[in-house]
Every structure is written in C-alpha cells, then in structure tokens.
Amino acid sequence: MPFLQKSYESLDTLAEAIGQAIRAPITIENRHHQLLAYSTHPDSTDPARIATIIGRRVPEAVIEDLWESGILQEVIDRDEPVVIPARMAVGLGERAAVVIKQQDDVLGYIWSLARTTPFSDQELTVLKEGASIAKKLLMTIAMHERRIDAELERFFLEVLATPNLSSAHRERLDELAPIAVASRLTIIECSQPITPQLAERLFYVLATQQAIEVVLHAIDGQQLLVWHYMKSELAEEETALLQWAIRFETQLRDKFNEVEPRLGVSRRFFESDMLYAAMEEARRVTSLRRKFPYELATTHTFEQIGIYQLVPDLARRIGLRLETHPTIERLQTYDVAHHTELVTTLEWYFYFDGNVKRVASHLHIHPNTVLYRIRRIEELTNITQVSLPERAAVYLAIKAGQYRQDD
Amino acid sequence: MPFLQKSYESLDTLAEAIGQAIRAPITIENRHHQLLAYSTHPDSTDPARIATIIGRRVPEAVIEDLWESGILQEVIDRDEPVVIPARMAVGLGERAAVVIKQQDDVLGYIWSLARTTPFSDQELTVLKEGASIAKKLLMTIAMHERRIDAELERFFLEVLATPNLSSAHRERLDELAPIAVASRLTIIECSQPITPQLAERLFYVLATQQAIEVVLHAIDGQQLLVWHYMKSELAEEETALLQWAIRFETQLRDKFNEVEPRLGVSRRFFESDMLYAAMEEARRVTSLRRKFPYELATTHTFEQIGIYQLVPDLARRIGLRLETHPTIERLQTYDVAHHTELVTTLEWYFYFDGNVKRVASHLHIHPNTVLYRIRRIEELTNITQVSLPERAAVYLAIKAGQYRQDD
DNA sequence: GTCCACTTTGTGTTTTTTCACAAAGTGGAC
DNA sequence: GTCCACTTTGTGAAAAAACACAAAGTGGAC
Numbered sequence A, B: 001m002p003f004l005q006k007s008y009e010s011l012d013t014l015a016e017a018i019g020q021a022i023r024a025p026i027t028i029e030n031r032h033h034q035l036l037a038y039s040t041h042p043d044s045t046d047p048a049r050i051a052t053i054i055g056r057r058v059p060e061a062v063i064e065d066l067w068e069s070g071i072l073q074e075v076i077d078r079d080e081p082v083v084i085p086a087r088m089a090v091g092l093g094e095r096a097a098v099v100i101k102q103q104d105d106v107l108g109y110i111w112s113l114a115r116t117t118p119f120s121d122q123e124l125t126v127l128k129e130g131a132s133i134a135k136k137l138l139m140t141i142a143m144h145e146r147r148i149d150a151e152l153e154r155f156f157l158e159v160l161a162t163p164n165l166s167s168a169h170r171e172r173l174d175e176l177a178p179i180a181v182a183s184r185l186t187i188i189e190c191s192q193p194i195t196p197q198l199a200e201r202l203f204y205v206l207a208t209q210q211a212i213e214v215v216l217h218a219i220d221g222q223q224l225l226v227w228h229y230m231k232s233e234l235a236e237e238e239t240a241l242l243q244w245a246i247r248f249e250t251q252l253r254d255k256f257n258e259v260e261p262r263l264g265v266s267r268r269f270f271e272s273d274m275l276y277a278a279m280e281e282a283r284r285v286t287s288l289r290r291k292f293p294y295e296l297a298t299t300h301t302f303e304q305i306g307i308y309q310l311v312p313d314l315a316r317r318i319g320l321r322l323e324t325h326p327t328i329e330r331l332q333t334y335d336v337a338h339h340t341e342l343v344t345t346l347e348w349y350f351y352f353d354g355n356v357k358r359v360a361s362h363l364h365i366h367p368n369t370v371l372y373r374i375r376r377i378e379e380l381t382n383i384t385q386v387s388l389p390e391r392a393a394v395y396l397a398i399k400a401g402q403y404r405q406d407d
Numbered sequence C: 001g002t003c004c005a006c007t008t009t010g011t012g013t014t015t016t017t018t019c020a021c022a023a024a025g026t027g028g029a030c
Numbered sequence D: 001g002t003c004c005a006c007t008t009t010g011t012g013a014a015a016a017a018a019c020a021c022a023a024a025g026t027g028g029a030c
Helices: A011-022 A047-055 A060-068 A071-078 A121-160 A167-176 A196-207 A237-255 A272-291 A306-319 A326-338 A342-351 A356-363 A367-381 A388-405 B011-022 B047-055 B060-068 B071-078 B121-160 B167-176 B196-207 B234-255 B272-291 B306-319 B326-338 B342-351 B356-363 B367-381 B388-406
Strands: A026-030 A035-038 A082-084 A095-102 A105-113 A183-189 A212-220 A223-230 A262-265 B026-030 B035-038 B082-084 B095-102 B105-113 B183-189 B212-220 B223-230 B262-265
Touching: A011 A026, A011 A035, A011 A105, A011 A121, A026 A047, A026 A121, A035 A047, A047 A060, A060 A071, A071 A082, A071 A095, A095 A121, A105 A121, A121 A167, A121 A212, A121 A223, A121 A272, A167 A272, A183 A272, A196 A212, A196 A223, A196 A237, A223 A237, A223 A272, A237 A262, A262 A272, A272 A306, A272 A388, A306 A388, A306 B306, A306 B388, A326 A342, A326 A367, A326 A388, A342 A356, A342 A367, A342 A388, A342 B388, A356 A367, A388 B306, A388 B342, A388 B388, B011 B026, B011 B035, B011 B105, B011 B121, B026 B047, B026 B121, B035 B047, B047 B060, B060 B071, B071 B082, B071 B095, B095 B121, B105 B121, B121 B167, B121 B212, B121 B223, B121 B272, B167 B272, B183 B272, B196 B212, B196 B223, B196 B234, B223 B234, B223 B272, B234 B262, B262 B272, B272 B306, B272 B388, B306 B388, B326 B342, B326 B367, B326 B388, B342 B356, B342 B367, B342 B388, B356 B367
Parallel strands: none
Antiparallel strands: A026 A035, A026 A105, A082 A095, A095 A105, A183 A223, A183 A262, A212 A223, B026 B035, B026 B105, B082 B095, B095 B105, B183 B223, B183 B262, B212 B223
C-alpha cells in the first residue's frame, strides 16, 4: 500500500522519490522556509520555485503573501495536504503543500507544484506519507541544531559578560567571525521577557535580514543580543547600517508591536576583545531610549544618540553630589516653592530651539505662558541667551536629573 | 664697630637682636613676603604688621600697593635701607626696609617700623648689617627648600606620567595629601615655555591664592601643573572652585598677559590613583580651550566644557573614518564646489541659536546672506529644524572636524 | 471665609524677523 | 573677452514673534 520506502538516507533522496511517485517538482523546507531539499524533476517550474532554489530560501514576498492570505496557517492547522490555487502576483503556480509536524511543533513543509492535471487523492496521500518520513529526518537535524545553538548561545553570553577575554575565548570567537570586518553588537529590547515562542519569531525575522550577516545571537531576559556585520563594503558600512536600522526597527514594530521592540546598536568594532565594550554601548542606547522615548525616537546607534552619551555619566556624578548645576538648582527650588514647571519649560524651550509656539503646543499651554515662564527663568538665571554648548550642557544636566529619577 | 654679632642661630634671634639695637619692631620676610621672623618689641605697632603676623604673610593689598607705587622696586634696586613714608590707605605706618640679596637674587626683606623719632643713619646701618647676616641664614634655608622642591617636582611629574601607580608612589602621595579631600588638578598653560623667572612669579601668585591649598606643583614645558584642593567645605567645593577659577584666571591675565595664561581644571578626585586621569581631563580642557578660545572663553573646568568633552573622541573617530556625518559631508562638498561657507554658517547659526542677526554680525555679512545660506543648507540637508540633541550632535561633528584640522 | 502673591490666559499693539524680488557681484568654463 | 550659474546685498512688504496690559485663575497663609 505505501508508495514510498520506510526511510531514506537524506531529504534529497526523499524529495526525489516523492517527485517520481507523483511526477511533480518537489521542494522541502524547514520551518523558516529555508530550502532543505528539492527534486530534479525536469518539468517546467514557476518563478517562485526558481527563486527559492537560487536563494536557498522562499522569497520574502511569497512567504508574506501566504501568511497574510491565511494559506500557510491553514496548511499548518489542517496537518493534511492542502491544494493551493495559483497566486500569480507573487509568481506562484498552483501547488499542494503539507506541513511536517512533531506534535504541535512545525518542523517544515513539503511543496509540490501542480502539473497540467489536478492533484489526485492518491498523489496527496503520497505527500502525506512523505511528510511523515521527512519528520524523522528533520527531527534528527533539529535536535542537532538545537544542541549546537544552545551551546553557542551559552558561550556568547559568557563572552559578553567577560570584560577581559581569555585566549581560549578569543580563539573560538575568531573562528566564528571573519577577521577585519566591521562588527556591531545590536540589542533588540522588548517590554517583556522573551519567551521561546517570541524568540523563534524574532530569530526568523533576524535570519531574513538581507543587509546583515549574523555571527552569534543570544537571549538575555528581555533582550535579544546580536553580533553581526553589514554585508556592504566597509566604506558604506555606516550608511548601510543606518538605513538597515530604520528599516529593521519599523519591521519589528509592525510584527511585534505588543512587546514594543527597540533597537540599540553599538559602535563598530573589529576585535572580539571589544564585544564587552560594544555590549555596554548598545545597552546604553536601549537604556537611554527607554528613558527618553520621545527624544530618541529616531536614533538607533550609539553614534546617533550624540550628546546623550554623556547623560549616564552626568547622572552618576549628580548622584554622588559631584555635580550640581547652579542654574537648574535655582529653578528647581523655585518650582517647588511656586508649583511651577520652569525646569521642564526650559528643557523643551531648548529642545525646540526657542520656538515658543512649539513649546506651548508640546506642553499644552498658552504661548504667553511659555513667554512668561521664560522671562521668569531669565530673571532667575539669565541662561536662555547663552550659546549652544552651554545650552546643551544645561539640557544635559536636566536630562541627567531625569535619568536618575526614573531609575 | 658692628652693632650685631657675626651670626645668630635663627632668624628669630636675629630679629630680636636688631629690634633691641634700634629699639623698633622688626619683621623678616622671604621673597614671597611670607613671614619668617619678627621681634617681640613691646612698642605700638600698625595694622599692616598685625595682619602680617596673624596671617604669616604680608596682606595682598599692602604688597600690591608697595609694588604699584614702585617702593618695593626701589628697595630691591637700591640694596640699601630705604625709609618709606606712611601709607595709611593700606594701614602702613612709616617704616624702613632693606632687601636681603644674594647677587641679583632677592632672598627676602627686613622691615622696621618707625618710632616717634625718625630713623638715624646709625639705625639704618644696623638694618643693613642685619640684612647681611640674614643672607647667610636665608641662603641655607633657600638651598634646602630648593633641593626639596626640585625633588618633589620630579616625583610629581613621575606620578603624573604613570597610569598605574606603584604602592611606593601611593604611600608617598598619601603622606603629602590629606585623605578624603576633594582634590583637583589644574593646569596653567602659557603660550611659551615657562622660564625659571616666569615660574618664580607664577609660584608666587599661586602661593598667595587664599581659596586653595596646593599639595604639589611642577613645571612641564609650557604648563604649570598644580595639585590642589579648596579650603572650603566639601558641599561648597564646586561653587568655591568655579568662583576661584574665574578670579584666578583674571588675575593671571592681568599679571602675565604676554604669555596668555589659560586654566584647565580637572574634575574632583579623592584618590591619588586618579591623578593620571585628572591630568588627562585638565589637559583636555586646556587643549580644547587652545583650539576654541572664543567658544570656551568662559569655561575653566572639565565639567564646564560640557559637550566639548566629546570632541576629541569624535575627532579621533573621524580620523579613523569611523564616523562621517552625512549632513556635514554634503555641505562640505558643496562648499568646495561653490566656494561657500555653509558649514561655518551652520556652525554659528547653531551656536547663536538660530539668531540670523547675530550670525551675520559675527561673520561680518549681510543678514540676508545668512538667510540665503540657511535656505541652501535646508535644501541640501533639512537639518536646521531638528531638535537640540541633534543640532548639538551636528555642532560637535563640525567642531570635531576643526579639532582635527588644527592638529 | 479673605487676602495676597503669583500664574495663566486673552486682547490688541509694537517690534522683529522673514520673505519676495531685484540688482549687483563673483568666478570658472569656454 | 562673454556667458552662466551662483552668491551677495539692498529694498519694501508680509508674516511672525514678542510685548504690554488687563482679566481671570490658583493656592497657601491667616
């Protein structure tokens, strides 16, 4: 009764066997839609399949289309071969698909292109049979991969927690990363601890980023830590990174809006010794962006946060009573005594470059109120008419104070 | 013939002997007008003498008056006892003075208050004789002091050049400085190498600073390095320091205008281990003030230079091609192509908080020209309407570029 | 509760800044 | 030399911002 053997030595031979049994092109993918095997059936094939084989992964557009239309969900839920009508918009001819599952765990998919004639029940049974055989093969691979991944993740976390690497560390790291490539450490921070399910989805999005190459990654509480480098030339590294960061964060917010993902990218580094420092830089970015979401809404990298780099240092010094800005102190005293908001007003007055109207609208008050407050501030400190460096210093002092408070 | 013995065991006994010989109060000072000895003559004395004895130093006002009126110069030049009429404005009654000299080197002075009767020639001869005896005593002291000073200076320079102090270093330093006092390292930078003569004058001004206590000092090329702490309470340390820095720099500029002295004060530190870091901070201040005299005209401390702290780092990263600000690059390209000054214009536009009039007057151009350029810049980059942190970042990038160029 | 000092808002007026446009200047390509 | 694209300056009109001042609101001291 079965059309296939009990087992095959590899997914390639399995794909070939299924392909011969139902006389149609077959592809087998893992759960990330990465190509695992495909049959060499000579029949005509469609653009989507060609792109998949060339790129060793199903094109992003196709995956998105299949998810959005609910087809993939149906394939997963049904756990039976599903016939899918052609979706020419994304270059997909008619085909059949079956999920490869272990309990509720999706391991992968088998796809079969349709020939001129529709699929018969018998052919679909062959696909179903193929999925069951593929399961065993995929489980072996998945288990192996998982073991390696877990070990690497443990190692990566250890490295990131070690300021001064041992030579053993260094040797192993150098095996992992190409030398003399401008690396970055990027943190993807979520508002909640990253569950295995969320991690899975995040890894998937990460793996599909065309612009970057991931060296290592690891989960640490609410943060996904990624050591990566840009695929672009060194000269374009920065531009490429900045563009990528914008795209990537938008993408993350689209897909994971509920956990409010936020990026923090370190400066570039070339030596694995710098991983610890890079980690601190990336952490500083996410931490500052957490505290100042409005002000740092469009910044992703340590470079971009600009003068905010100074804020934690300043905050610490204020904490140690090493630094107190006389101007701000006077204003704060006044604020307490008169229930006013002079410090906040000054902050946004500086932020908005002295534009009274914008300050008023941001604070939801009358422009004349802002004007009145500014005049008060001038009476108390005459700080508003100083130059940018001084204004920036005052601004930083205010921000440092807030940084401490929120702590 | 001589009225005094050939030698005395101490300056105190000498002062006493002279006082008895001419029956008038006697004080002996070193070249810095620090009190070395005084007679206990019971006669009435004047406010200046009381203040001198109490403060163990001639009051600053008196010294200034004597210098400005040329009296002290006359005393030094004449090398003979000089009778000085009363200068009641500074609390000085009539007196006689004689310089204690070794060749052309001033070692100190002997002062004698007048009694009701004028000084006789004989009395003046006694003074002259006293000066000659004091010379021997002072030379011994001076030589000893000089040897100790030179050794300490050498030690201090060694410490400042050592990032990681040995325990021997640390022990000796801890003997010199009181523990748990907020120290600062201040650099006084001159436009020329500090000659021994200049050093002498600088040390004198330094020694007369009431607000600070000097732990160690040393000359290093064009810089006078001073380890000191404020005499005020810890809580007022910062305020006191800032006030002192303003006063002191004004004073230095008055007295040493020809070498353009400039201060650079480190952050406060409590451990001698921090001397090296403090040195770097102070150096950063002087170096930045040298490069940006206009912008940092009123700043003295590492804290005060505010965001300029970032400039050298940024400059270095630009040098390594790690950082290029796309906005500024585009403007620079345009500047080169069209012989314009967009970058400079933007810099001062930011500096003057978007005040077109002030920018125009600073650059000596028509306000409309500024307006025209700003519009050009907006067309090229639309950077002018961003928030303070971003403007500050751009400003810093410009400044970092200049920092590098001037190097 | 009243008083009082201070803050906030609303109104027109005055001052300042920006804008549009024209004329003049500049410097390199040819 | 001319041409041309762009910059700089000058002028008056238009827009925006700041200002003065009055009225209303607020909150603590008593």
